[in-house]
Amino acid sequence: MIKVQNLVKRYGSNYALNDVSFEIGEGEIVGLLGPNGAGKSTAMNILTGYLSSTSGEVYINGVNILDGPIEAKKNIGFLPEQPPLYPEMTVTEYLNFVYELKSCELEREPHIAEIISVTKLGEVKDRLIRNLSKGNKQRVGIAQALIGDPKVVIFDEPTIGLDPKQIIAVRNLLRTLARRHTVVLSTHILAEVQAVCERVIIINKGKIIADERTEDIVKTIEDGYRYKVKVCGPAREVELALRKINGVKTVESTGERDLDSFSYIIESEKSIDVRKSVFNLCVSNNWPIIGMEPHGTDLETVFIRLVDRSDGVSETKKRRK
Numbered sequence: 181m182i183k184v185q186n187l188v189k190r191y192g193s194n195y196a197l198n199d200v201s202f203e204i205g206e207g208e209i210v211g212l213l214g215p216n217g218a219g220k221s222t223a224m225n226i227l228t229g230y231l232s233s234t235s236g237e238v239y240i241n242g243v244n245i246l247d248g249p250i251e252a253k254k255n256i257g258f259l260p261e262q263p264p265l266y267p268e269m270t271v272t273e274y275l276n277f278v279y280e281l282k283s284c285e286l287e288r289e290p291h292i293a294e295i296i297s298v299t300k301l302g303e304v305k306d307r308l309i310r311n312l313s314k315g316n317k318q319r320v321g322i323a324q325a326l327i328g329d330p331k332v333v334i335f336d337e338p339t340i341g342l343d344p345k346q347i348i349a350v351r352n353l354l355r356t357l358a359r360r361h362t363v364v365l366s367t368h369i370l371a372e373v374q375a376v377c378e379r380v381i382i383i384n385k386g387k388i389i390a391d392e393r394t395e396d397i398v399k400t401i402e403d404g405y406r407y408k409v410k411v412c413g414p415a416r417e418v419e420l421a422l423r424k425i426n427g428v429k430t431v432e433s434t435g436e437r438d439l440d441s442f443s444y445i446i447e448s449e450k451s452i453d454v455r456k457s458v459f460n461l462c463v464s465n466n467w468p469i470i471g472m473e474p475h476g477t478d479l480e481t482v483f484i485r486l487v488d489r490s491d492g493v494s495e496t497k498k499r500r501k
């Protein structure tokens with residue numbers, strides 16, 4: 181659905197994007213994550229046709245954005261960080277205005293009614309945008325991006341400035357949209373990516389430093405797997421027995437006690453799945469397991485380590501020159 185090949189954007193001698201390539205398939209929901217100045221806005225502005233690249237290609241639904249800008253743009257809905265709302269219009273007036281602006285050819289009334297329904301704006305559709313809450317204004321911003329039923333919708337920091345309840349509502353809305361659209365979400369908020377995106381592309385200093393499924397990203401910086409296991413049994417004995425399992429590198433008691441169970445963090449070799457052995461050990465000793473879950477490094481730590489690692493690499497390269 182989106183194909184970006186060797187994209188470069190240079191400002192003078194500075195590279196805002198330096199040889200960036202990725203593909204995003206139909207119906208994917210992908211987070212574009214990076215610290216300030218990483219190149220996220222530049223990438224989004226090129227994807228949406230607002231900015232030209234120094235070199236490289238962008239295809240939206242098979243159409244090169246330079247060869248067929250109008251057709252490519254028809255396939256994209258964009259919510260910029262500051263949505264271009266007109267405070268003196270009602271929600272319905274504004275959506276009709278955007279409908280005209282985009283020269284939308286879908287049947288007007290049912291199309292706008294559907295968008296109002298999806299974005300849950302029904303109750304406020306006749307109110308002036310000026311008088312809406314920040315959360316509803318953001319929904320209107322999302323609604324305008326959906327006019328024309330674009331295949332791809334791109335959101336720049338969609339939950340910034342919202343309260344926690346509004347944030348949850350907007351994130352739920354984004355997840356709903358992914359059923360019908362390819363969604364790209366640019367954010368510096370790690371929790372947002374974890375909550376909403378299946379895949380994360382991390383950029384730093386104009387380069388992609390990771391492109392992984394969100395649930396796998398942690399594994400890229402760890403050299404093993406970690407599980408948190410809750411076992412009913414004598415703490416010391418359980419801990420020692422767990423340590424003896426083939427493939428287990430470390431066992432740490434967390435000190436958490438829940439009735440007669442204790443929790444342990446088990447770290448295993450990357451090549452060995454120790455979960456069955458943990459289960460068999462506990463069964464043979466009559467130590468009921470009442471919980472076992474992956475215990476990952478959180479995304480924030482992963483992000484910082486990846487960014488540091490990529491900065492470290494470029495520093496070393498610089499020193500070599």
Ligand code: ADP
Nearest residue numbers: 191195196214215216217218219220221222223
């Ligand atoms: P992000 O959105 O991740 O914060 P940007 O895409 O805005 O990052 O910026 C990437 C880099 O490009 C930054 O170093 C920024 O200073 C530079 N940059 C962005 N726009 C311009 C511009 N119009 N002129 C010169 N440099 C720019």
